[in-house]
Amino acid sequence: MTIINCSNGENGVDASFELAEKTKEEANVYFKNQDYQQAIELYTKAIDLNGSSAIYYANRSFAYLKTECFGYAVLDATRAIEIDKNNVKGYYRRASAYMALNKPKLALRDYELVTRFRPNDKDAKIKYDECSKIVKRQAFEKAISVDSLQRSVxxxxxxxxxxxxxxxxxxxxxxxxxxxxxxxxxxxxxxxxxxxxxxxxxxxxxxxxxxxxxxxxxxxxxxxxxxxxxxxxxxxxxxxxxxxxxxxxxxxxxxxxxxxxxxxxxxxxxxxxxxxxxxxxxxxxxxxxxxxxxxxxxxxxxxxxxxxxxxxxxxxxxxxxxxxxxxxxxxxxxxxxxxxxxxxxxxxxxxxxxxxxxxxxxxxxxxxxxxxxxxxxxxxxxxxxxxxxxxxxxxxxxxxxxxxxxxxxxxxxxxxxxxxxxxxxxxxxxxxxxxxxxxxxxxxxxxxxxxxxxxxxxxxxxxxxxxxxxxxxxxxxxxxxxxxxxxxxx
CATH class of the missing domain: 3.60.21.10 (Metallo-dependent phosphatases)
Incomplete structure (x- = not known):
């Protein structure tokens, strides 16, 4: 977690938090305009100002997903979850990153948690079911594959x-x-x-x-x-x-x-x-x-x-x-x-x-x-x-x-x-x-x-x-x- 300089007292902390929120909102605008690199820079600045916000990490994780930085996306989503265990977006982001990294078993755990948090979320249920199918299919393919005996298509x-x-x-x-x-x-x-x-x-x-x-x-x-x-x-x-x-x-x-x-x-x-x-x-x-x-x-x-x-x-x-x-x-x-x-x-x-x-x-x-x-x-x-x-x-x-x-x-x-x-x-x-x-x-x-x-x-x-x-x-x-x-x- 980033340590904030509190030399200005409580008002200084409030000012830092206020500036962090303003910076996050500015980053959101860049994200919506598909300027993901600038969004990442601003989310990072917001995190430097207030490292205790799960939202900032979850948002930056999403921007990393957009730029295919899946390793960084996992780290940020994990940090968001550490800060707030109920941060649903963190689990979503991490699951998406794990899927991109071809780690469906890890993704399945996160999708399962999302469905628990949001039992009426149809999209979450679809993603959980699809991820479950992928895990089962990969297990089946591994079980039947014998490379040395497999006949060429x-x-x-x-x-x-x-x-x-x-x-x-x-x-x-x-x-x-x-x-x-x-x-x-x-x-x-x-x-x-x-x-x-x-x-x-x-x-x-x-x-x-x-x-x-x-x-x-x-x-x-x-x-x-x-x-x-x-x-x-x-x-x-x-x-x-x-x-x-x-x-x-x-x-x-x-x-x-x-x-x-x-x-x-x-x-x-x-x-x-x-x-x-x-x-x-x-x-x-x-x-x-x-x-x-x-x-x-x-x-x-x-x-x-x-x-x-x-x-x-x-x-x-x-x-x-x-x-x-x-x-x-x-x-x-x-x-x-x-x-x-x-x-x-x-x-x-x-x-x-x-x-x-x-x-x-x-x-x-x-x-x-x-x-x-x-x-x-x-x-x-x-x-x-x-x-x-x-x-x-x-x-x-x-x-x-x-x-x-x-x-x-x-x-x-x-x-x-x-x-x-x-x-x-x-x-x-x-x-x-x-x-x-x-x-x-x-x-x-x-x-x-x-x-x-x-x-x-x-x-x-x-x-x-x-x-x-x-x-x-x-x-x-x-x-x-x-x-x-x-x-x-x-």
């Missing part, structure tokens, strides 16, 4: 048995495979809100899985001196913004190579369209189009944030399982001209990690809760030196000294990562050695941020940034296919 699919109806008017994959014309037709087809026939959808997934299985966890990319190379960050199912990137920067080709740095799906409600276009270009230009795994290319995230629900709605459950198999084989990072390392999340909780350590990672699995693979997908930079526990509750936060040491150990110039929303779509930190790029503008149809992509040439590898605003999309909002329990507005 890919092995059970026979394309020859999938008939393409005469009425289908969409793009078709010919015997020669994917062509530029197919990709052009596919993007037009998707833009018109039509679906790729499941025969061709399955073929893309089977072919891309076979391709990625033969590749290492770290991909070395050679960029000729005179060539342009583009790095994009999170897309998150924002298909129409993906098309806008291609309008601004040109469609992928052998002379216009791209790297998409993870989180292709979830949240945005056109994730199926995004992933098939990206996989299609990868198959068309395997040596000039690259994809890295993000923290959202995982089964648990897809179950919660919408991709699994979207695949089931547009295709079927079998295809959702096949996507999980494919994602397990996505490379974890790329090294550009031996100078720039690109990963989705960030660096590590321990010094001494070498590129060869990354190459040796057995990535064919769901992301673990700790270790090099986890941190590549989840970690974030921080401005201060050293390391800190992750604001997300997974991975770690690393300072400029950690970045410098890693680069020196591996003879690299800088790292490029994604994973975080940035107001301008990108951010350069750690004395220019750590660059964040995020390519989903107006993230979740609510954040108001710009998107960005990076271009560089092989000669000097200096990054150039292009920013862009969100474009209109059909009236299907973000999180339309997400699990209902992921509503953070309670």
């Amino acid at each position: 890919a092995d059970s699919i026979d394309l020859d048995t999938i008939v393409v109806e005469d009425s289908y008017d969409g793009p078709r994959i010919a015997e020669e495979g994917i062509t530029p014309k197919f990709m052009e037709d596919l993007m037009k087809h998707f833009k018109e809100q039509k679906r790729l026939h499941r025969r061709y959808a399955y073929k893309i997934l089977l072919d891309i899985k076979e391709y990625f299985m033969a590749k290492p966890s770290l991909i070395d990319v050679s960029i000729p001196e005179s060539s342009k190379f583009t790095v994009c960050g999170d897309i998150h199912g924002q298909f129409y913004d993906l098309l806008n990137i291609f309008d601004l920067n040109g469609v992928p080709s052998e002379s216009n190579p791209y790297l998409f740095n993870g989180d292709f799906v979830d949240r945005g409600s056109f994730s199926v369209e995004c992933i098939f276009v990206l996989f299609g270009f990868k198959l068309l230009y395997p040596d000039h189009f690259f994809m890295a795994r993000g923290n959202h290319e995982s089964k648990t995230m897809n179950q919660m944030y919408g991709f699994e629900g979207e695949v089931k709605a547009k295709y079927n459950a079998q295809m959702a399982e096949l996507f999980t198999e494919v994602y397990n084989w996505l490379p974890l990072c790329h090294c550009l001209n031996g100078r720039v390392l690109v990963m989705h999340g960030g660096l590590f909780s321990k010094d001494g990690v070498k590129l060869d350590d990354i190459r040796k990672i057995d990535r064919n699995r769901q992301p673990p809760d700790e270790g090099i693979m986890c941190e590549l997908l989840w970690s974030d930079p921080q401005p201060q030196p050293g390391r800190s526990p992750s604001k997300r509750g997974v991975g770690c936060q690393f300072g400029p000294d950690v970045t410098t040491q890693f680069l020196d150990d591996n003879s690299l110039d800088c790292i490029i990562r994604s994973h975080e929303v940035k107001a301008e779509g990108y951010e350069v930190t750690h004395d220019g050695k750590c660059i964040t790029v995020f390519s989903a503008p107006n993230y979740c149809d609510s954040m108001g941020n710009k998107g960005a992509f990076i271009t560089m040439n092989g000669k000097d590898m200096k990054p150039s940034f292009t920013t862009f605003e969100a474009v209109a999309h059909p009236p299907v909002g973000a999180m339309a296919y997400a699990n209902s329990i992921m509503n953070f507005f309670m």
